Every structure is written in C-alpha cells, then in structure tokens.
Amino acid sequence: RYDEPTIGSGVGVNGQTKSLNTYLSNGNYYLYDTTKAMNNQIRTYTSNNGTYLPGNYMTDTNNNFNASDQAAGVDAHYYAGLTYDYFYNNHNRNSFDGNGATIASTVHYQSNYNNAFWNGSQMVYGDGDGRTFIELSGALDIVAHEITHAVTTYSADLAYHNQSGALNESFSDVFAIIVEGDTNDWLLGEDVYTPGIYGDALRSMSNPEQYNQPAHMDDYYHSPDTKDGDWGGVHTNSGIPNKAFYHVASDIGFEKSGDIYYKALTQYLTSTSDFEDARVALEQSAIDLYGSGSELQAIKNGFDLVGIG
Numbered sequence: 192r193y194d195e196p197t198i199g200s201g202v203g204v205n206g207q208t209k210s211l212n213t214y215l216s217n218g219n220y221y222l223y224d225t226t227k228a229m230n231n232q233i234r235t236y237t238s239n240n241g242t243y244l245p246g247n248y249m250t251d252t253n254n255n256f257n258a259s260d261q262a263a264g265v266d267a268h269y270y271a272g273l274t275y276d277y278f279y280n281n282h283n284r285n286s287f288d289g290n291g292a293t294i295a296s297t298v299h300y301q302s303n304y305n306n307a308f309w310n311g312s313q314m315v316y317g318d319g320d321g322r323t324f325i326e327l328s329g330a331l332d333i334v335a336h337e338i339t340h341a342v343t344t345y346s347a348d349l350a351y352h353n354q355s356g357a358l359n360e361s362f363s364d365v366f367a368i369i370v371e372g373d374t375n376d377w378l379l380g381e382d383v384y385t386p387g388i389y390g391d392a393l394r395s396m397s398n399p400e401q402y403n404q405p406a407h408m409d410d411y412y413h414s415p416d417t418k419d420g421d422w423g424g425v426h427t428n429s430g431i432p433n434k435a436f437y438h439v440a441s442d443i444g445f446e447k448s449g450d451i452y453y454k455a456l457t458q459y460l461t462s463t464s465d466f467e468d469a470r471v472a473l474e475q476s477a478i479d480l481y482g483s484g485s486e487l488q489a490i491k492n493g494f495d496l497v498g499i500g
C-alpha cells in the first residue's frame with residue numbers, strides 16, 4: 192500500500208462543507224497538506240483537550256472529516272491553507288519563514304479555552320467556553336491573525352509589549368482583514384464570538400471604540416507591562432494603528448495597503464519599533480513601491496487622523 196496525497200472533505204465549525212488536502216498513509220487519512228510549494232507542509236493536530244503540543248495527528252478512516260470533534264481541525268487546516276496561499280500568491284513568501292516551514296496547528300487545546308496563539312513554533316486554538324467563543328479556528332481572521340504572528344517573528348519580530356507589542360497585534364489584525372478580503376468586514380472574530388449574540392465581534396478596525404479600544408493617541412491606554420496588564424495593553428492600544436489601517440485601506444484598497452504593510456513589516460520595522468517608527472516605515476514603503484503619490488498621502492492621512500505624528 193502506497194502513501195499518497197489525497198483530497199478529502201470536511202465540515203467546519205459553522206457547518207460548511209469544504210474540500211481538504213489530506214494524506215493517505217497505512218489506511219488512515221491525515222490532515223496533512225503536501226500540495227504547497229517545495230517542502231512546505233500544513234499539518235493539523237489535536238491536543239484532545241489537553242496541553243500537549245503538537246498532540247496527535249487528526250485522522251479519519253474514510254477521508255470525510257464530518258464528525259463534530261473534527262470541525263475545529265477542518266477549519267484550522269483549511270484556513271491555514273488559505274493564509275499560506277495569500278502570502279505566497281501576493282508576496283511570494285513561502286510559508287511564515289519564507290523558506291517553506293511546516294505550518295503546524297493544534298486544536299482542542301485545554302478545555303473551554305477562550306483564545307488562540309502562536310507559541311513561537313506553531314498555532315494553537317482553544318474550543319472556547321461555548322458562550323464567549325466557540326472553536327476559535329472556525330474564523331479565518333483568527334487563523335490569519337495567528338499565522339501573521341509567525342511571519343512577524345521571522346521578520347520585524349516586534350517585542351510583545353507596549354507600543355511594539357500593540358503594533359505586533361495590529362499587523363496580525365491587518366493581515367487577518369486583508370486575508371478575509373471583504374471591504375465590508377472590518378470585524379475580528381465575529382464568526383466564532385458570542386454565538387448567542389448576532390453581529391458583535393471581539394474588535395472592530397473601523398470603530399475600535401465600539402469594543403473598548405482607543406482609536407486615537409489622546410486615548411492611549413497606559414497599562415502595566417505585565418501579563419495581567421496585557422503587556423502594556425497590546426490588545427487595547429492596537430486599536431490606534433488598526434484605525435489608521437482602516438483609513439489607509441479604505442483609501443487605496445487591500446492590495447496596495449497589503450503590499451505597503453508587508454514591505455514595512457519585512458524590511459523596515461524592528462523589534463523595538465514604536466507607533467511613530469511604524470508611520471515612517473509605512474511612508475517609506477509607500478514611496479519605494481509607488482513614489483510620492485496618493486498611496487503615500489493615504490498613509491500620512493491615516494496616521495494624522497489617529498494622532499500618530
């Protein structure tokens with residue numbers, strides 16, 4: 192019996208059926224996608240509500256991943272593939288390290304875990320407690336958010352605290368929105384956030400204040416640089432550069448803003464960059480790509496509007 196790439200199907204967290212790149216080995220089908228550029232692989236595991244990482248491969252006997260406990264893995268796998276395709280097709284980046292690194296995702300991490308994260312080596316997704324969140328890999332913007340953290344690690348490596356940390360969070364939200372690619376969708380987490388409440392989200396790029404984030408430097412949130420202080424409020428102050436991005440992308444679109452933000456992240460920003468440095472990096476990236484035209488003006492305008500001078 193030969194091992195070989197296969198195409199299976201699965202049902203995601205929100206009930207949609209999707210085609211999956213899987214792998215047949217010894218009579219079992221694995222969530223193991225070998226179809227991407229040279230040597231890159233996308234591998235999806237389950238921690239079975241424990242804390243072991245990466246845990247066990249998620250497998251199926253008939254290549255139809257339609258069991259309820261497989262849904263989180265279906266979406267983590269499928270959305271990782273979409274995010275891989277975005278960075279490869281739009282920025283010619285082969286995986287998060289630019290060299291075909293395996294994208295490993297683990298779902299069913301702990302119990303009732305209302306979060307998802309990049310742990311420096313892989314993506315990890317909780318199931319949520321069923322009230323605040325359902326399985327977090329069920330949202331493309333969350334998967335793209337986490338994989339962008341991996342891209343950041345292998346580029347600017349923005350230190351995860353204070354303004355550099357808020358930029359780290361903001362760049363993950365920026366590419367989450369771009370990968371979703373819907374000019375009407377400025378929300379983050381809406382597909383898996385509060386299943387009992389329609390239309391809300393964890394964050395909004397167009398109106399950060401709606402979910403208690405500042406949208407201007409005048410309202411910068413001074414929080415302790417501790418775990419309990421969210422390392423200087425990185426998930427709060429990200430609202431300020433997020434709002435700037437909303438203005439920029441509303442002006443020049445996701446393709447041009449994506450190219451400018453990608454160049455800034457990978458060629459100009461460093462681990463200690465602050466909000467002002469980000470403005471300078473984005474202005475320089477716009478000039479490099481488009482000269483001193485409307486794109487540069489969009490950056491200047493967006494950052495002026497949020498008070499980053």
Ligand SMILES: CCCCC[C@H](S)C(=O)N[C@@H](Cc1ccccc1)C(=O)N[C@@H](C)C(=O)O
Nearest residue numbers: 306307308309332333336340379380393426
């Ligand atoms: C381990 C503790 C901290 C992890 C932080 C990760 S990178 C993170 O920022 N996770 C996102 C998940 C997310 C992304 C987009 C939309 C919804 C939810 C996040 O924002 N987590 C919030 C809940 C937080 O940690 O405050």
Ligand SMILES: [Ca+2]
Nearest residue numbers: 332376378379
């Ligand atoms: Ca969204």
Ligand SMILES: [Zn+2]
Nearest residue numbers: 336340360363
């Ligand atoms: Zn994050």
